Amino acid sequence: KQEVTQIPAALSVPEGENLVLNCSFTDSAIYNLQWFRQDPGKGLTSLLLIQSSQREQTSGRLNASLDKSSGRSTLYIAASQPGDSATYLCAVLNSGGSNYKLTFGKGTLLTVNP
């Protein structure tokens, strides 16, 4: 059974700092990995999707890397801003024949202080 862990559970940083969020998974036979952002009381917004054959994806100040063999992904946020404050979740997609399963981590609550 796939297990996804995100450490730390919460992180507080001053504005302008570069930071890294971590995601680890136990079953490395993944199809892809997706990072999401969730604002309080709202739905999830997709940030980046990395296919299993890719090493990284970038979007603006965000860079996500994937090391499938070690079961790890990181989300790098450059020059953090107060508007980046949210919960960040990673989710991995496994496939078993015709069945697919998306497993979520419990998230990292990020606070960026002005």
Next chain:
Amino acid sequence: EAQVTQNPRYLITVTGKKLTVTCSQNMNHEYMSWYRQDPGLGLRQIYYSMNVEVTDKGDVPEGYKVSRKEKRNFPLILESPSPNQTSLYFCASSFKVTYEQYFGPGTRLTVT
């Protein structure tokens, strides 16, 4: 605007009173799914649908039903709600299961 919509956004009901939470997407997505989110437990999948008329159980299907008669709609039905179904519910869709997932805004359900 491409989006996933859910209704209602907030619902307070009583034990045993049947209810339906609607989910609709306007992106012609094949794959749709329902999740519940609870503190300390994270997001757990209830049901999913690979396409019209094709549905299957997720991790926590007990007490829920779904149907997929049209591509755009995927309602979640609680035939006899109980207090342990109090939760935040999300609908999601994607072009296919292996593509980027799009989430609705959520439905906060309270069962007393």
